[in-house]
Amino acid sequence: MNKPKIVVLGAGYAGLTATRKLAQKLSPEEAEIVLINKHNYHYEATWLHEVAAGTINHNQARYMISDVVNPKRVRLIYDTVVEVKTEDQRVVLENSEVEYDYLVFALGFVTNTFGIKGMEDNAFFIQDIDSARIIREHIEYKFAQYSSGESTDESDLTVLVGGGGFTGIEFVGELAEKIPELCKKYDIPRNKARIINVEAAPSILPVFEEDLVAYAKKSLEDRGVEFRIGAAISECTEEGFIVGEDNELIKAGTSVWTGGVMGSPVLGKSGFEVFRGKVNVDADLRLPGSENVFIIGDCSWTMDKETGKPYPPTGQLATQEGAHVAANIKNALYGLPLTDFVFDNKGTVASLGISDGIGNILNGVKLQGKPAAAMKKVVDDRTLLVVGGPKALLKKGKYRPF
Incomplete structure (x- = not known):
């Protein structure tokens, strides 16, 4: 039996957290993990205003992905995502294609004018x-x-x-x-x-x-x-x-x-239903109607059941979603029920x-x-x-x- 392949798109707060938690929760025998990111580094998105003003050096706001993710455990691919084809469980990149059993879509934001x-x-x-x-x-x-x-x-x-x-x-x-x-x-x-x-x-x-x-x-x-x-x-x-x-x-x-951001344009190119630049996900962070695609971070709206409104898109929300998705994917691998995401606002x-x-x-x-x-x-x-x-x-x- 082939090992299930878990593919994470994006190494921002949500994607990198999901990747690291998956590597901690699952042994190499249980699943293959692939992380795809445009650059070979992660940057602290909430520090970018300091880089732009020149109050910190740009190198302080970033670190190499291979420094914090073991390349022997996680396959690292540095390429640009073009499209996700959910019908045949495939991610189209600029230079290749990757198949998946489980997908974590965390490609971050672009500016909304x-x-x-x-x-x-x-x-x-x-x-x-x-x-x-x-x-x-x-x-x-x-x-x-x-x-x-x-x-x-x-x-x-x-x-x-x-x-x-x-x-x-x-x-x-x-x-x-x-x-x-x-x-x-x-x-x-x-x-x-x-x-x-x-x-x-x-x-x-x-x-x-x-x-x-x-x-x-x-x-x-x-x-x-x-x-x-x-x-x-x-x-x-x-x-x-x-x-x-x-x-x-x-x-x-x-x-x-x-004045505004929206989720990656790859969402629309992949045929996902986009509302105000993002996808409304189910309570367990899955794409509606999908068993194996999770959308997190700046690419999704996650609803607060108490207010009926989406949680504000922040770094702490993204990291908590990343950790939650890792736990839910492990549950899915073993046929256990998936749990709903609840934001712990600190x-x-x-x-x-x-x-x-x-x-x-x-x-x-x-x-x-x-x-x-x-x-x-x-x-x-x-x-x-x-x-x-x-x-x-x-x-x-x-x-x-x-």
């Missing part, structure tokens, strides 16, 4: 290591151009950030740390460089209570961040964003869109720069300022430990013992 005119062509996106590095380099290039006299347009020193959600606010928090450094480096008066956040909704950071949001907004404003709240972006041009009912042009040297913390933040943890304990910033580092390190294990934590952790 919601059809805003010009956004695709004229804005930068924080969606992977390379795109984050390009933003950092572009911002510094604009400062260097202005400093050298090659550019005399002060708007080149403006960084415009569309979206007041988690990524957008954490990004402007890092920019509030970085921009003064760039001004000093290039001998540019700080008041000439601007950081502007534009949000169509009436408030930023919708996952937090009003008092924490008010603290975050004031903290960022005190460090030079400007907010345009309740200002919808109708278009992104080469010069900047066109916002509001009066079609005001806000000019900037760097325009970054952080709270939410947002950074507002290196030494500031807000948080809501442990059933309503609120944090702000340095305690929140410290907790954010704890959360980041815990994720490293859960997803990559002790080796990843020792190499890349934000709290160093020495």
Whole structure:
């Protein structure tokens, strides 16, 4: 009898956690495990705003997959997924094809521009290591151009950030740390460089209570961040964003869109029913109507039975889904019933720069300022430990013992 083959697509938080848990739960005799990822490294998606601002080096935000997954136990394939053909249990890659008995679809997110005119062509996106590095380099290039006299347009020193959600606010928090450094480096008066956040909704950071949001907004404003709240972006041009009912042009040297994500486009290409960019999965995280395909992380909507709404897509949700899928696949292999996924929400913390933040943890304990910033580092390190294990934590952790 052939061993069942379990194929995991994507080595983000969900996919890498699923792979590592499967390797722990199943012996080589019980199942063959295959992990397919575009790159040979995993990156901390929740750290990308720091890479984009230049407050951490891009290498700190990533580690080699082979460092945390034993290639003797898990077959590692570095290739791009083109399509999943569920009718014959096959994954089409750019350079080959792979058959599966069980599939874990965890290909992560791409940016969703919601059809805003010009956004695709004229804005930068924080969606992977390379795109984050390009933003950092572009911002510094604009400062260097202005400093050298090659550019005399002060708007080149403006960084415009569309979206007041988690990524957008954490990004402007890092920019509030970085921009003064760039001004000093290039001998540019700080008041000439601007950081502007534009949000169509009436408030930023919708996952937090009003008092924490008010603290975050004031903290960022005190460090030079400007907010345009309740200002919808109708278009992104080469010069900047066109916002509001009066079609005001806000000019900037760097325009970054952080206003939304959706699951991998491979979902649609594979014929899965997609709702607002993701698949609504069953309570056990399977594709509806499927016995052997699981969809997790940023590619799925997982419903909270109490509220009837999907859980917000976070790193902790993705890692918990990855662990749950590994347990369910083991159950399936032995003919045991699959269990429904229940999210254990450990709270939410947002950074507002290196030494500031807000948080809501442990059933309503609120944090702000340095305690929140410290907790954010704890959360980041815990994720490293859960997803990559002790080796990843020792190499890349934000709290160093020495």
